[in-house]
Each structure stands twice: as structure tokens, then as C-alpha cells.
Amino acid sequence: MNENITQEQRKNPFFLPYNTPHECVPFDQIRLEDYEEAFMEGIRRDKELMDKTINNPDKPTFDNTIIHADDDNDGYYDLLSRVSTVFFNLLSAETNDEMDALAQKLQPILTKHANDMRLNSQLFERIKAVHRHHRRLTDEEKRLLDDCYNGFVRSGALLDEQGKERLRQLTEEASVLSLQFSQNLLKANKAYSLHIINEKDLDGLPDTAREAAAVTAKERGLEGWVFTLDFPSYNPFMTYADNRELRRQMYMARNTVCMQGDSEDNRDICRRIVNIRRELANLLGYKTYADYVLKHRMAGNTRGVYRLLNDLVDAYMPTARKEVEGVASLARKMEGKTFEMKPWDLAYYSRKLKMQKFNIDPEMLRPYFELSKVIQGVFGLANRLYGITFKENSAIPVYHPDVKAYEVFDHDGSYLAVFYADFHPRKGKQGGAWMTEYQGQWIDRKGVNVRPHVSVVMNLTKPTDDKPALLTLGEVETFLHEFGHSLHGMFANTRFESLSGTNVWWDFVELPSQFMENYAIEKEFLHSFAFHYETDEPLPDQLIDRIVKSRNFMAAYACMRQVSFALLDMAYHTLNHSFEEEIIAFEKKAWQKAIVNQKQPTDTCMTVQFSHIMAGGYAAGYYSYKWAEVLDADAFSVFKKHGIFNQDIARRFRDCILSKGGTEHPMTLYRRFRGSEPTIDALLKRNGIHRKKK
Numbered sequence: 001m002n003e004n005i006t007q008e009q010r011k012n013p014f015f016l017p018y019n020t021p022h023e024c025v026p027f028d029q030i031r032l033e034d035y036e037e038a039f040m041e042g043i044r045r046d047k048e049l050m051d052k053t054i055n056n057p058d059k060p061t062f063d064n065t066i067i068h069a070d071d072d073n074d075g076y077y078d079l080l081s082r083v084s085t086v087f088f089n090l091l092s093a094e095t096n097d098e099m100d101a102l103a104q105k106l107q108p109i110l111t112k113h114a115n116d117m118r119l120n121s122q123l124f125e126r127i128k129a130v131h132r133h134h135r136r137l138t139d140e141e142k143r144l145l146d147d148c149y150n151g152f153v154r155s156g157a158l159l160d161e162q163g164k165e166r167l168r169q170l171t172e173e174a175s176v177l178s179l180q181f182s183q184n185l186l187k188a189n190k191a192y193s194l195h196i197i198n199e200k201d202l203d204g205l206p207d208t209a210r211e212a213a214a215v216t217a218k219e220r221g222l223e224g225w226v227f228t229l230d231f232p233s234y235n236p237f238m239t240y241a242d243n244r245e246l247r248r249q250m251y252m253a254r255n256t257v258c259m260q261g262d263s264e265d266n267r268d269i270c271r272r273i274v275n276i277r278r279e280l281a282n283l284l285g286y287k288t289y290a291d292y293v294l295k296h297r298m299a300g301n302t303r304g305v306y307r308l309l310n311d312l313v314d315a316y317m318p319t320a321r322k323e324v325e326g327v328a329s330l331a332r333k334m335e336g337k338t339f340e341m342k343p344w345d346l347a348y349y350s351r352k353l354k355m356q357k358f359n360i361d362p363e364m365l366r367p368y369f370e371l372s373k374v375i376q377g378v379f380g381l382a383n384r385l386y387g388i389t390f391k392e393n394s395a396i397p398v399y400h401p402d403v404k405a406y407e408v409f410d411h412d413g414s415y416l417a418v419f420y421a422d423f424h425p426r427k428g429k430q431g432g433a434w435m436t437e438y439q440g441q442w443i444d445r446k447g448v449n450v451r452p453h454v455s456v457v458m459n460l461t462k463p464t465d466d467k468p469a470l471l472t473l474g475e476v477e478t479f480l481h482e483f484g485h486s487l488h489g490m491f492a493n494t495r496f497e498s499l500s501g502t503n504v505w506w507d508f509v510e511l512p513s514q515f516m517e518n519y520a521i522e523k524e525f526l527h528s529f530a531f532h533y534e535t536d537e538p539l540p541d542q543l544i545d546r547i548v549k550s551r552n553f554m555a556a557y558a559c560m561r562q563v564s565f566a567l568l569d570m571a572y573h574t575l576n577h578s579f580e581e582e583i584i585a586f587e588k589k590a591w592q593k594a595i596v597n598q599k600q601p602t603d604t605c606m607t608v609q610f611s612h613i614m615a616g617g618y619a620a621g622y623y624s625y626k627w628a629e630v631l632d633a634d635a636f637s638v639f640k641k642h643g644i645f646n647q648d649i650a651r652r653f654r655d656c657i658l659s660k661g662g663t664e665h666p667m668t669l670y671r672r673f674r675g676s677e678p679t680i681d682a683l684l685k686r687n688g689i690h691r692k693k694k
Helices: 032-054 062-066 076-093 097-118 121-132 139-154 161-191 207-219 231-240 244-255 267-283 289-294 302-335 343-358 362-368 371-386 473-490 511-521 541-549 555-573 583-590 624-642 647-658 666-674 681-686
Strands: 194-196 225-227 389-392 403-409 415-422 434-439 453-457
Touching (some): 032 076, 032 097, 062 121, 076 434, 076 453, 097 161, 121 139, 161 267, 194 244, 207 225, 207 231, 225 231, 231 244, 231 343, 267 555, 267 583, 289 302, 362 541, 371 389, 371 473, 371 647, 415 473, 434 473, 453 473, 511 541, 511 624, 511 647, 555 583, 624 647, 624 666, 624 681, 647 666
Antiparallel strands (some): 403 415, 434 453
């Protein structure tokens, strides 16, 4: 941008057409001050549209109340969505102190505006009239109308004025607290580092971990090696470091963040969030927050959730106990009969046991999983299944040099989507991995199919001075998982944006992502991209065979870990009274049924860093990972039967599930693909679990 342009001459880019390839977000033109101006104007335009709808003298109809088909100003009223999408995506992927401060300022304003819309009685009366009396609608139109009506009801539209006022207070407070939770967690995680000067303390660590730590130290102007709580740094340290005391320090640092009694302590915030949600549910006529949430989930109710979780505990716990005892037994053999295994020992000794049993180690595989080759492999898998292709386009603006932007083309050569990939950890980026969108798919009034701009954000191993980014198999699985979400977005083909792509019920959204993980150990897939970064030799079949044989190593323990998180989530959100208990004690009791090793540290806490339920969309819904795992194992069994690259089956998966979004009930979509409802059997078979007959 020309720096000679004065502030008076410059226009806010959110107010202008994006003169970029495919009208992608012009990240390079956006300044911090642009956000607030665009938010305020977007709110004004929203109110203008609401007033126009309310004051329309014509009888309320689907076309003039729900979709505004008579509005000639295409795109005029999407400003708030446009700026919100960019701002809140970057708040997770590329934030700074100024953006954090602006978010704290804007969050209550935006929540108040959302309440003003959803609690407007005149607007709701028109929507209610359309819901009761409307023209013949298509199935998708009916779904949109039902979602719109139910959305207003579930947001308090039926409450009296006193109830609406209380709802406003609660939702505005909750939005601020959830934001504060996330900001505290990011700051606390980034604040910790383990600085090592003595090279002896690196004993056991592979070269990749040492080199990455040296790069981190150099970036911070330090001598030696620096390890952080970012997963690509933390996980290798806990898995390989011989120094048990340093493993303990790292473990305790990670598991005691946001509970140090300082400004980043999240305990009071979590307690208040739980109580706000319970009061909101009560206000809306539900006994618990879980009852409120599960009314629009595949599980249906708390009984459905607990039925799944209890089935998993019954099926997996015996094997999980044997797995952990096997690790503990090896540790005692190595360290002495009196050795007592602690949580910071599990990854370390389980790796050694895995080596003994299968002669397989994550570091053996890294040289074959160079990031650029993995990208080719993942894209090649999508091409083989669906015929789509990816082409990097450097003309598409990105928000950080780590991000790559691609054009995606369908099997017939037509433009399908834009795909952003953000690979590595950095200072202003939340931990974990996720998929998001900068533009959803929809069909405008002129019949133009507006294609999506999707993004996957990850925290994968970074390159070093001497080596490219070399991934673990687990990181390859993470890439496949998020890429599965992105396919759900890219294949979207619905009329309404609010029903497209991943806009589905929470316990269905993980199916496309977890389905893709199945390919990570398929020999034919690995042969397509897994070549040694130095010699170009393919990943040996004997190594692949060992990967397959070791696939279920500690699988039951991993399952119980996920179930424990789901039980914790449900414990908070099935409360029917005010939550005043001490969080650590509540947590230990809540998930006890799924804890394999009952000797837990008394001063660690998951709740205060449990972003999925405290700041994400998974409150009373974390079980959906296991729910979707049942679905993905069942779905992949169809491919295993007919061929894992069978394009006819893939086309059916795309047409029945990936392209349909939330236009129909999830089970209807799944049955259409599978021909029947799923059972737990395929998951048990995949994990090698043999359930005793009752």
C-alpha cells in the first residue's frame, strides 16, 4: 500500500470490494483501527435491516422476513459478519496486546447487539407468524425457518421483560469471561519456558528436539536450549528426556497454568461460567445446561451421552488398566521394584515399551514426514478420492508468512474454494489445531454459488537451521483431521450459508475430520508421499507394518482419557444447583470413573485450561469426539470393504454428508450414506477390543 496516502484519503478495506483473487480477505491492507469502525458500522446496518423488517407493512412471509429476497443491496448487510470473521479468527491465530484489549472492549458491545436482535419482540412476532403460516417450502427452506425460530426461542424470545433483562446480563457477562479465559490461557502458556544450559540435561532427547530448542533459544537471544509448552516442544521433552526432575517440572508447569493465584488464574472465571450457564438454562425452562444443549444434538439427552460413555468405560477400562500396568512393570524393571510411576513418567516409559514390543518410535518416522511432502500426500489423497486439485497462489494475501494460500479446483476443473494452511506455533497463536472459515458457501439471489474460503490452523514442528519441518505420525494425523474439517467446508453446496459446511450439530461435526485420520496408517497412502527427506527412499514396508501392528498400543488408555474429559464436561453442565465447590476436588471426583491410574497429583487442574468447554463450542458436547469416532469407524468400514480409494463410495460420502451441511438431520444424512445406523462394533474392532458378553 502506498504510504503517501493520507488517513483522509484511505478507505477502510472492510467497506470496499476486496480487489483480491476470489475476493479473499486483504490482510495486508487491514489496520488495527479498521476493526472498531467496521464493527460499529456493521451494527448500525444490522439495526437498519431489523427496523426495515419490523416496519414492513406487508404480511410477514419467508421471503420478506427470513431471507429478505426483495433486498437489492447484495452484500450490504454482511459487514458485521465480514469484520467479525476476520477479527476473531486472528484473535486465535495472530493476536497481540492491542487486539486483546480491543476484543475486551468490543465483546460486551457485540453481545448486547446480538441480544437486541434476538430479544426484539416485534421481530420475533413476524418470525413466529411465518413459522405458523408460510408458503410451501423446500426442505432446506423449512430447515432454515425452523433454525431461525428455534434460535430466537433458545435465545430468550419467549421470556417476559424481566427474564429478558436477566438473560442480557448473563450472556454479556459470559461473553466477557470466555474471552478472558482464552486470553489468560494464552498468556500463561506463552509465559513459561524451560531454559537449559547444561547439555547433560538433554540426555535422551533426539536431535530434532535439541535443534528446535536451540532455535527457540536463539530467537529469544539466549544461550543453550529453550523448551516451551507448545506441543511440538513439550511432547518430545516428556517422551524422551532422561532427566526425570525436568520432566516433572514441565508436566507441572503445563498442568498448573492459570491456577497460580495471579491475574491469569482461571478458577473463579470457570466457576462463574458454569453458574451462568446453569442459570441461563433454568431461565429458558431447562433443569440443567446439558438438557438445554442436548435438545439439538444427535445424542438427544443426557441419558444418550452417559449410555455411550458408560459403554466405553465398560469395554475399554479392563484393557486400559493392563496397558498402564504394562508400562509401570517395565519402569520397575528398569528403575527398581520400589519405583512408583508418576504422570510425568507415562509418555517416557510407554515409548520404551512400544520400542520393546514393536521396534517403532516416532523419531524413526520423522525423516519420512517432511512437511512439503506431507502436504502433497494429503492433497493427493483428496485428489484420489474426490478428483480435486490444489494450486498455491502467492497473490492471495495471508496474515503471516507461515501461512500458505491455495486455490482448489473440482474434478471438472471448476473453481471450488480457497484453502489457507497455517502450520507452526508462534507467540500470538493459541495452542492446538482447528479449522475455520473466512467465507462460507452459499447461493446468492442471482444463482451464483459463492464458494468458501477455509483455513486450517495447527501447531506443527517447525523447521530448524539445518532441517526442514519433519513431522511425527501424530502430527500427520492432526493435519488429516483438520483437513477433513476443511473438506466439509470446501464441498459445501447449500443455498443458505448458515446451513453450509460445518454448520451441523456438534456431535456430527467431527465425523468428516476423524474419518480422514483412518488413512494415516494405510500403506497405499503412505507410499504416495512418505519419502526420506535426504535420500528420497520410500518409507520401508517393514516400518509401515510395525506402525499398523502398534496402532492400538495404549489405545484403551487414550480412549479413557477422552472419556474422562467428557465426564468432566458433563459433570459441570448437569449441575442443577449453584456451583461453589473447590474446582480441583470437583474435577478429580467427576472423572474418577474413567481414570486408569487413580494416584493423580492433587494440585493439577484440567478445567482451567479446558478451552473446548469454557471458551469453545463444546460445553456439554465434548462427548461428541467419541460419538463421532463411532461414526467414523463405521463409515470407514465401508471403504475398507469396497476399497479405501473407491471413488464411487467417496462420491456418495461427499454427496450424502460433506456437501449437505446442516440441511437435514445428521442421522438422516448418515443413513443415506451407510444404509443403516452406526454401531459401536466397528470402533471396537478397529481398536482390538473384545467386549465380554453380558
